[in-house]
Amino acid sequence: xxxxxxxxxxxxxxxxxxxxxxxxxxxxxxxxxxxxxxxxxxxxxxxxxxxxxxxxxxxxxxxxxxxxxxxxxxxxxxxxxxxxxxxxxxxxxxxxxxxxxxxxxxxxxxxxxxxxxxxxxxxxxxxxxxxxxxxxxxxxxxxxxxxxxxxxxxxxxxxxxxxxxxxxxxxxxxxxxxxxxxxxxxxxxxxxxxx
Amino acid sequence: xxxxxxxxxxxxxxxxxxxxxxxxxxxxxxxxxxxxxxxxxxxxxxxxxxxxxxxxxxxxxxxxxxxxxxxxxxxxxxxxxxxxxxxxxxxxxxxxxxxxxxxxxxxxxxxxxxxxxxxxxxxxxxxxxxxxxxxxxxxxxxxxxxxxxxxxxxxxxxxxxxxxxxxxxxxxxxxxxxxxxxxxxxxxxxxxxxxxxxxxxxxxxxxxxxxxxxxxxxxxxxxxxxxxxxxxxxxxxxxxxxxxxxxxxxxx
Amino acid sequence: xxxxxxxxxxxxxxxxxxxxxxxxxxxxxxxxxxxxxxxxxxxxxxxxxxxxxxxxxxxxxxxxxxxxxxxxxxxxxxxxxxxxxxxxxxxxxxxxxxxxxxxxxxxxxxxxxxxxxxxxxxxxxxxxxxxxxxxxxxxxxxxxxxxxxxxxxxxx
Numbered sequence: 338x339x340x341x342x343x344x345x346x347x348x349x350x351x352x353x354x355x356x357x358x359x360x361x362x363x364x365x366x367x368x369x370x371x372x373x374x375x376x377x378x379x380x381x382x383x384x385x386x387x388x389x390x391x392x393x394x395x396x397x398x399x400x401x402x403x404x405x406x407x408x409x410x411x412x413x414x415x416x417x418x419x420x421x422x423x424x425x426x427x428x429x430x431x432x433x434x435x436x437x438x439x440x441x442x443x444x445x446x447x448x449x450x451x452x453x454x455x456x457x458x459x460x461x462x463x464x465x466x467x468x469x470x471x472x473x474x475x476x477x478x479x480x481x482x483x484x485x486x487x488x489x490x491x492x493x494x495x496x497x498x499x500x501x502x503x504x505x506x507x508x509x510x511x512x513x514x515x516x517x518x519x520x521x522x523x524x525x526x527x528x529x530x531x532x
Numbered sequence: 533x534x535x536x537x538x539x540x541x542x543x544x545x546x547x548x549x550x551x552x553x554x555x556x557x558x559x560x561x562x563x564x565x566x567x568x569x570x571x572x573x574x575x576x577x578x579x580x581x582x583x584x585x586x587x588x589x590x591x592x593x594x595x596x597x598x599x600x601x602x603x604x605x606x607x608x609x610x611x612x613x614x615x616x617x618x619x620x621x622x623x624x625x626x627x628x629x630x631x632x633x634x635x636x637x638x639x640x641x642x643x644x645x646x647x648x649x650x651x652x653x654x655x656x657x658x659x660x661x662x663x664x665x666x667x668x669x670x671x672x673x674x675x676x677x678x679x680x681x682x683x684x685x686x687x688x689x690x691x692x693x694x695x696x697x698x699x700x701x702x703x704x705x706x707x708x709x710x711x712x713x714x715x716x717x718x719x720x721x722x723x724x725x726x727x728x729x730x731x732x733x734x735x736x737x738x739x740x741x742x743x744x745x746x747x748x749x750x751x752x753x754x755x756x757x758x759x760x761x762x763x764x765x766x767x768x769x770x771x772x773x774x775x776x777x778x779x780x781x782x783x784x
Numbered sequence: 785x786x787x788x789x790x791x792x793x794x795x796x797x798x799x800x801x802x803x804x805x806x807x808x809x810x811x812x813x814x815x816x817x818x819x820x821x822x823x824x825x826x827x828x829x830x831x832x833x834x835x836x837x838x839x840x841x842x843x844x845x846x847x848x849x850x851x852x853x854x855x856x857x858x859x860x861x862x863x864x865x866x867x868x869x870x871x872x873x874x875x876x877x878x879x880x881x882x883x884x885x886x887x888x889x890x891x892x893x894x895x896x897x898x899x900x901x902x903x904x905x906x907x908x909x910x911x912x913x914x915x916x917x918x919x920x921x922x923x924x925x926x927x928x929x930x931x932x933x934x935x936x937x938x939x940x
Contacts, residue, residue: 388904389778390861395910400864404917412920419913426906428779435775440684442768447683451761452622454629460769461682467776474779490780 388430395424396487417482424483425475432471439464538728539580545735546573549742558690558745564611565694568604575601595662602665605702609672612695616676616685619748622761623683630675638671639664663709666702673699688748693741697734704730797839797847801832806851811873812859819852820898828901852900860911868918875922886923 394400401420405413442460446452478486549569553559559566575597583590613631617624676695680687687695708727809815822830830848839847859867875885889895895915899908 388906391907391910392778394861394863400914403863403865404921408917408921408924412917412924415920416913416917419917423906423910423913426909430904430906431775431779435772438768438771438775442764443683445764446761447620447623447685449761449764450621450625452625453761453765454626456761456765456769457626460765460772463769463772463776467772467779470776471779494780 388427392427395420395427396483398484401484417484420484421478421482424478424486428471428475428478432468435464435467435471535724535728538725538732539576541732542728542735543573543576543580545732545739546576549735549738552739552743556744558742561745561747562611562615562690562694562742564604564607568601568608571604572601598662602662602669605669605698606665606672608694608698609669609676612691612698613672613676615691616680616687616695616748620683620685623679623685626683627675627679630679631672634671634675635668638668659709663706666706666709669702670699670706673702686749689741689746691748693738697737697741700737701731701734793839793843794846794850797835797843798850800838801835801847801851804834806855810877811870812855812862813867813870813874814877815855816852816859816898817874819848819855822848823852825897849900853902856898856900856903856911860907860914864914864917864921867914868921871915871918872922882922882926886919886926889919 401413401417404416408416439460446457474486474490477489481489546569550566550573553562553566579590579593579597582593613627617627673695677699679685680695704727806815806818809818819830822832824831830845830852832844832848835844835847838844859870862870875882878885893912893916896908896912899911903911
């Protein structure tokens, strides 16, 4: 059976969902923010430095290891659960900050006649990538806790780097091999020609 | 009998909309939309006697009128873009770049099909032609809705109603034209009821949202925002990258 | 003299507070509790007569607020192990019986009002969790040789 009806149905449903967005309100967790208003908004200033330093502690093993060593299983279990909740709250704070940053940008840009579509598209893509990353991280932290999430992310990034290096080596090696082959071929041709 | 009742209801609602537009002085604000509506009313009023008295020519009359309606519908889409983005030159600039892309994307399908099919004849496959034109309208509406959502463009009740109603109408027409072509008799048995009912729903929505004039709300301009776009984009990009890097570095 | 709140004057007032008062208090936790106690719970403003007499009242308030933020930052960013030591020091300097102290603190959670006004909810929550954990660890240490595992928990 042809896929065309399903394609058009998907498109229609997507449009219906988009219509729902026309009338939707802002996410509840993001409604209260000092700089945001219904009118134009300025671009929010930078981070609270304490929150930034705090985030390092949340994902650090040191405290968890100490509590596990010196307290009961119940205390350490409770501590880990609290740290997971804190990690998720921190992630929501980051997403909230970025959400209001982009909101302020869009509200400022929409009135600017010098808007550059290419820059806007790039920014949109960056924002989308951030959303995907943060949502994946949220899920991972929710599932396995901040410490294991940190280990997993660290491992994934190292693996990605290793794969990239391997690919670069392969490409370089492949290029070298191809170059050698080409050289051999041309040498053979030259010899044949001279004979 | 029931389809006839729906047809008459449609005529009545269209008339109410036009009368209300003149009474409430709304006509001058949405000229192309009301011209479209007047055209639809004229078409529906004309086709009704043709359907009952000369059924043999009804099919041809319908498709020619429908084609005109599709073309006028494109005018409605153009007007909604113009009105929605009138006070937002930045968003309008995005639309100027995105629209042609969407238009080319949607129309390329028509040309590809015409190129690949030796049997493609515009007059003979009118259903497919209308469907393809409706796809173009849908793509443009989708682009408009995406822009409105992305830039949080405030719309008044009137414009919201026009966009919402027209989008539902185009979507239902597209479903009709698509499934009717593939599912055949079983679908065509139900659709004479479903599509007119959906159209009545659209007309009632327009009656509700276009009963009186309500333009887009005025927003205060914040004097702090008198910075150029490049600086704004640069600051935003930097902060976004900082947030992204902070996210990954903290977790690592 | 009602003058501008110049940075140098606030810094001077702050150093004065640190040298004259805070230096005599042992441990950051004790300093935090002391600084928080200078705050009026109704207005959120700090009051210190001595400091206000030597400088001006607004200057004194700014200086106390700065010290409060500083001490709090040090405590919130330290490890749980260090916090346990700080809390233990505070309890000893208090002179109260540990069991009674732990009972009252678990019930009233007074450490929640020691956070500075401008502290974010995330930071305040992080601090509270750490203090609760430190308290639970101290309780566990104080318990008899074979404590009932169910009796030690982070819950009040």
